Ligand SMILES: NC(=O)C1=CN([C@@H]2O[C@H](COP(=O)(O)OP(=O)(O)OC[C@H]3O[C@@H](n4cnc5c(N)ncnc54)[C@H](O)[C@@H]3O)[C@@H](O)[C@H]2O)[C@@H](O)CC1
């Protein structure tokens with residue numbers, strides 16, 4: 046199993062061209078949040094903005110517009126009940142995150158199907174949280190999606206998708222399961238020392254700590270990955286760098302703090318990314 050260490054960061058995080066504009070750094074759509082899970086949409090979108098995404102739009106329930114605009118004014122908001130507006134945003138985005146805080150509902154199922162049917166090979170979809178649960182519970186076919194696909198289940202969500210009990214989630218079993226479920230996708234099994242499965246390659250990050258075992262940490266990861274793909278393009282390296290940075294910053298916080306709060310992690314992303322390119 047290949048190990049992912051700090052060297053991945055300098056391979057991916059590059060200085061910006063002075064002659065550039067926000068369109069160069071990715072249009073991200075985050076389809077997230079619901080009446081009981083407003084924070085997931087805030088954390089995912091904040092993480093995307095703070096990780097350098099050019100433009101971030103959150104498709105969520107209008108009850109959450111005020112809190113979102115207050116917490117992360119850089120992100121724009123659209124109503125995911127408005128099919129026309131949501132479809133328009135799906136088609137215009139480079140990266141689409143779907144799932145954090147969405148909840149289990151017919152709406153979630155229809156949003157998933159709309160994303161699958163209206164994206165092309167030049168786009169990337171990140172399935173997380175409730176979207177993963179719906180894919181498994183509704184047997185939604187994700188084997189032949191045109192867009193790049195990234196799945197970010199924790200071990201419980203992976204159990205639902207793969208039908209592998211957690212103790213049986215070995216490298217070989219995971220590889221077999223992902224090749225059956227979505228052969229060309231990139232799978233991250235989130236846990237202590239998370240693993241990446243992509244085209245039969247298996248790698249493991251050498252960072253992460255138990256202070257990360259707090260609600261919202263996975264929602265946050267989706268925003269970091271989305272921003273990295275939006276800026277640096279879809280590749281196993283880009284995703285590995287995002288996954289590593291998320292745990293690397295958490296490790297530095299964990300040195301002095303009993304718990305790693307997702308918001309604290311997010312606040313430290315810009316300085317951590319800058320430190321990688323300062324020689
Ligand atoms: N502030 C917010 O708005 C938050 C919203 N959240 C949303 O809540 C929804 C449900 O996600 P959850 O993950 O909380 O609940 P899930 O029900 O999807 O998964 C948690 C369940 O998985 C099982 N499990 C077993 N081993 C596990 C392991 N090692 N790691 C994780 N789970 C394991 C347990 O039965 C546990 O109850 C998602 O849409 C998520 O985005 C959560 O992310 C928490 C924070």
Ligand SMILES: Nc1ncnc2c1ncn2[C@@H]1O[C@H](COP(=O)(O)OP(=O)(O)O)[C@@H](O)[C@H]1O
Pocket residue numbers: 174198199235236237238239252253254255256257258259260261262263264265266
């Ligand atoms: N003990 C641990 N060691 C390292 N990383 C952990 C540990 N516990 C949780 N994490 C990380 O925290 C995140 C939790 O994701 P998830 O359960 O989806 O959170 P949420 O859905 O509440 O946002 C994952 O990235 C996981 O790898």
Ligand SMILES: [Mg+2]
Pocket residue numbers: 173174199263264
């Ligand atoms: Mg999660």
